[in-house]
Amino acid sequence: MTTPDPAIMSARYGRERRTPRAFAVAGVLAGLLVTLAVGPQLGDRNPTVHAEHLSYEVIDDATVTVRFALTTRPGVTARCSVVAFNEAHTQVGFREVTIGPVAERRSAHETQLTTNEHATTGSVENCIVVAAE
Template sequence: MPSTPPAPGPRPPAGVDPAVMAARYGRPRQGRRGVIVAAVVAALVVVAALVWQTTTAMNRTTLHTEDLGFTVQDATHVTVRFNLVTDPGATVRCTLTALNSKFTEVGFKEVVIGPVKAARTAHEADVTTTEPAVTGSVKSCEVLQP
């Protein structure tokens, strides 16, 4: 009678039927190939995400604003002064706001600037208000795609 070699992996304790152990705890794993494949796939996904993020960041136009100040002209107007820092040639839309003493927005204006010729440019715009304002500033800016 030919003998079969023992199966790889941990052996059940002496006197315990391997079929009972398999039924109770499942069959022992035969290899780690699936774990290795999953790890390689996960590593490739991480590398692809980093490459995509880097490429996107390199193609993004820089944009930054610096509030320089404001002047309340009268009960219905405030002038907002600011610097715009962006890539030369970019066109930007900025939202300017005026607030009252309770920090409620009482004026709003969108201005389109550009294409700018220098990286840093100075701007000012009048914002019409519905009641006297105590401050004016740049709320947000976004680069307009050509």
């Protein structure tokens, strides 16, 4: 049995079909294009919030003011834990503050904590997103 000439077979039946490898490459490229087109819109569905401690001020034996900045997407509402510590680094004050919805990407905030003894420092511990527009 002889193998037919590829030129004769191509003229009679048309050229050879694409290989599975060509289909795989085309599929990967199509998936990449869809990811690049749709990905940025989907990535912002779960916004994050970042808190940065700016300063604190001990007002008296029972009060501390804490200033901090939030960085997040406009329209996000966040809940932040703000704490005060004494000289022995024991927590002597705590407050949860709800902020937002924020109008700008970065915003500065200030809150006062009531403490159960003289505090030597205050800071924002963490913030979480509670709502997003």
